[in-house]
Amino acid sequence: MTLSDQRVLETGLAEARLLAELRGFAIIAGRHCIGCDENTALYVRKIVPRNGFVERISQAAARYTYPGNYRDYQSKALVEKTRFFYGRCYEGQAALLWLSEYRGPVGWNHDTYLILFGEQGLEHRYSKQYRPELFHLGHSECRELPGIEAEIEP
Structure with a gap:
């Protein structure tokens, strides 16, 4: 997935979609697995300027209801x-x-x-x-x- 400034967005999520970029944050829809009972959820990630990547979304990351x-x-x-x-x-x-x-x-x-x-x-x-x-x-x-x-x- 690519941000508006062409940097790579590596989320670690299945079926990930970038919904928006707001004030230095990426709003992402996705889920951790496809063959399981997990629904698609929303995630908010800080866009880190120093290395050009957004940190991977871990299982422990805050999930918000889709x-x-x-x-x-x-x-x-x-x-x-x-x-x-x-x-x-x-x-x-x-x-x-x-x-x-x-x-x-x-x-x-x-x-x-x-x-x-x-x-x-x-x-x-x-x-x-x-x-x-x-x-x-x-x-x-x-x-x-x-x-x-x-x-x-x-």
Whole structure:
């Protein structure tokens, strides 16, 4: 995979795709194996300027939910609905945003997960308030990644 400046992006992931480059970070979709129960996930990696490569993504690296509708692998019931946005989606800043709904024992729960690209690195914010109106989802530089239909991992 090649970055916009023609440097090589070596991820170690199967089916890896570069989604975007934001503030010195690569936003990548992929998974560690093809013949297993692992779903495609999102990864955020710092683009390291000194050697021209992005560090390999290890099994222990933070995995983020790929957007879509997820069903229980046994009952086939819908258990999660997640939307993902990237770009200038929060107060004109580069951000990653997940809006998720999860089926709980008494109905659907909603949450918001936001990653900002701050001066000191990534800033993570989580809220159980589902307030899409707080974000700039209609901004021309805020893009939604289309979701998939999948089963949750066992």
